[in-house]
Amino acid sequence: MQRRDFLRFGLLAGGLSAFPGLVPSASAAVTLARRSVLSITLAGGPDFRHLFPPAIAANEASDSYAFRWWAARAASQGIDAAQRNRDGYYQRYSNAYQPLNRPGTATPAGFGILASCGWLKQRWDAGELAIVHNVVGAISRDHAHSLLVMDHGDRSSGPIDNHKPGWGGRLAAALGSNARVAALTSSPRAMCLGPGAGGRASAELVIGLANSRKLALSEKPYTPGGPAWQVASSDKALSLSLKAYYQAKRFSDPALARIANHEKVLRDLGSRVTARLGSGETTASGALVEVPAAIRALYADGLPWKSRYWGMQARNLHDVLTLSDVLNTPVLSMDYGGWDTHKAQQADIEANLDDLFASGKGLDLVWQQLDQAARDNLVIVIYGEFGRQLAANGDAGTDHGRGNAVLVIGGSVKGGVYGMPFPDRELELFGRNLNDDILGQTGIEHVLGSVADWVAGGGTGNSVFNRSNSLIEAGFNPSLLFA
Template sequence: MTDFESSETWPTDEVLGEPIEEDVDHPNEARVGWGVDRRKFLALAGGLGTAGVLSATLGPRLWEGFFSSPSKAPAPLKLALSPKPAVSQASSSAKKPLILVTLYGGNDGLNTVIPYQTSIYESNRGTLAIDPSKVLPLGDGYGLHPSMPGFKKLWDAKQLAVIQGVGFANPNYSHFESMDIWQSGVPGEPVSSGWLGRWLDATNSSPLKAVSIGPTMPTLLTGVRVQGAAIPPGKLVLPGDSTEQLLFATLSQINSGEPQLLSEAAAASSNLIQLSHQMGPTLSRTATSDPLHLKDANPNSLAANGGAALAIANGGGGQSTPNVLATQLSIVANLILAGAVPQVYSVELGGFDTHVNQLTTQERLLGELDAAVTAFVEAMANTPQGNDAVVMIYTEFGRRVSANSSAGTDHGWANNVLITGPTVKGGFYGEPSDLARLQEGNLVFTTDFRTVYATLFDKVLGVDPKPFLQGSFNSFSMV
């Protein structure tokens, strides 16, 4: 029996109750100027659901028809890269979860993994240089930002890999083009498929194999034929009675020869039915639990109403600010621990475009990152489903080495990539960019970013990286 619920929610006259963060208490901070900041709509989405819940059930046989109906796949999109399908999974061993944490806006890597013992760092950064006595030392002259004590613990436990000097040739100062390069995995001419989207294509995967948490789907999970699914936070309750749900599935069928956007709209609805069928019960069951344990409160408070799995944690950020990354990672943790279908998860944190007053903004954001990611790794450790989980943390570019006159930094080039997980082999990888040999005032990359992807394809997803990346790249050994 399918655990199917329907929400007959009559709109009420209640006023929008969720406070919207205004940050008036941090008037000098550079706020979320750039970057996808989901906090607002997560708060809104979480705060407004009110539901009188009716149950309706549909026999499994009824559903079989929907899922086995032919031609569900959207028409092929015209994209530049089209790897041959059906790359076989190299090993049949238990799947290793892969979690991508995208930091939007361009996190300043130089103040994240800090070369705090070099005078060039100090002289270039001036007042933005982190006090060496507060840096959390990693050895080799590097240390973590003081708001990352959790990452320091991961480092000490040899579970944090720092890949230095990561970037690509002909770096780009645009947030959007740089992020497109990172997410497509193709430097140079932009392509519209993502590096993991092409993996979905090649493995003939279900859209549920690679998912994002929230309303929209990033490019990295967009394939030529298969698009990853976006998981709506909170309980997954479809509207309407069983008739409405059945007919919704009917109109989600793709008609041959119809325009591409119409097919894609139908495919999104069809994927929703599939999501609800395969993961709805899990999402509904876990909507009230927080494996990250970032808040001491009664876990039931997480589900005060509708989609409130969101109001989960306040992991080291502002006073009453829900840590939006912790919320997403909490949902991911629930799904992994429940043995859900997805293997790849995409989560994100925005606001890193620190042209002004960088110190306060970055401190807050790295604190949120630290709390959420370290709690996540802890929740995964020693569990059969999560012990092999690998988390990759990246951003679109590093920032200019020299501070500007607004106590901030402008767009730059190379950066670190952080990889962590219970079974990751910690340490430094790659070569740090040479602070004495800057170009246009920027760090020059030493490691092609596709080396990181090659490692993940090879060691986490168990496929030959070559068909997905233009060129051959040796894997690192941290996984």
């Protein structure tokens, strides 16, 4: 982390007591002793109907929902014009998707999952994936505003309400005990910011972990009695001088005292992280806890930048979970952009979904490192700012919608379908050949509020979110999301 970035976001404003002592060594499997939530924002509006389409049979009736959906989505599914018929739809579904049963049963779920998303199917089959349909945040169709609403978990947020704290920061504040938000992204999302003076957003609770292996400030190691150049190096001299200066100096100016405290806390934290992880990413480069080779391969040179950036976040996630007792970050934030699929949707969205959910890719590789306690204590919430419209557009893509699904994943999640995925109201819209929305029937605050209840204890969701409004789909009980 650059020192200027640390000061810019006001990180680690608490005292040294915010970071408990180190455990002498890290076990092979990563454990997690407290309930935690990982928020993954998919900026651009992910089309989860492409991920989970209705199942279609070889002899599907032409007036069924599945037939009409596939006819309306044939272009965005990459089906050639000559193949846009019952046989072509069935062929595409059979080749690209795996049918799903309801968890723990032999009863068909009525929809499939993209076959490349092996890790996500495993979570479904294990009963650890809840698909919450018809969730809505903003209805403006504007990316910036809708992302802000989702980062806030507050549908009342206006387009310029940047001063408001995010839902992750509010949850960390409600947890207390120096709980922090770990931003594993290049810069913290608004979701990470907690409540500050006057109710305005503050970065006091945020730890920026854009590169978990370069958290410490520069401080050259040296061996007592070693070469003079080690002892006299400029970095070593600077760090020793600063530590001595801040230890001896008493600042009367609060602003200067704050900067000094940042320096002290970051140096202390950096030394603790280095003591646990070592330096570098492999044993050969000085690592005490290696970044697994398969995770390192996710951000190898030559891969598309979007994939590499996601791979770096996977490394950060592996490390921050390894350091959970040091960092005290029960709220974590990741993101993956590139979901605004107005054109040629199939190629773009399926590459994105592969990065996220394929076996041997980001989430799967981190999941493999977790012991059962960590899997049970971690819930992953995946969402975008809005969904896509029901039918494909003229460019083999889909346009901005409103309602969408939210994915909730974890060992303590009660997997299954929540909300009605393919309501009859949409049949008429397909028949009129209209691009129209999934109807948003459940406000995002109800889903995230249930996550907050699980992480922090019953009732916490009411203090973090405004759940007093009545926008919730009939028959949906968010409290049932967790076993």
